[in-house]
Amino acid sequence: MLTPDITTLWVVGFLLLCTYLLNSLVFRPILQVIDQRTNAVRGARELADSAAHKATAAAAEYDQKLNAARTEVYQQMDDMRKSALDKRAELLAATRATVTQELSTATARVQQESTDARAALDRDANTLAGAIVSRVLGRAS
Numbered sequence: 001m002l003t004p005d006i007t008t009l010w011v012v013g014f015l016l017l018c019t020y021l022l023n024s025l026v027f028r029p030i031l032q033v034i035d036q037r038t039n040a041v042r043g044a045r046e047l048a049d050s051a052a053h054k055a056t057a058a059a060a061e062y063d064q065k066l067n068a069a070r071t072e073v074y075q076q077m078d079d080m081r082k083s084a085l086d087k088r089a090e091l092l093a094a095t096r097a098t099v100t101q102e103l104s105t106a107t108a109r110v111q112q113e114s115t116d117a118r119a120a121l122d123r124d125a126n127t128l129a130g131a132i133v134s135r136v137l138g139r140a141s
Helices: 006-137
Strands: none
Touching: none
């Protein structure tokens, strides 16, 4: 069998010392950097997810406000159209009333003038007939 001597203890001690030095000088700093990077990546992902959720919420709010604004504009346009149609109907009614009144006045005036003209023609016809008879017969009436 093997008998341990002092060199074996030196090798074991040297291995333990190398393990301690490598662990404290190399492996721990590397593991710390890896942990820091992992935490940074996790934080960046959380930040990106949060930003994505905020962007989605902002887009939804924008769409909602845009739809509300469109609805309001369409409502205003509809109100303006109805107002214009009402004003047009009022103007048409007023114009019809004016035209009807003027037509009635003109018709009455034309009838009056026609009656006056007929009466004048009847008078003139009688006078003219008397004058024609006097000239033809040569006597005064």
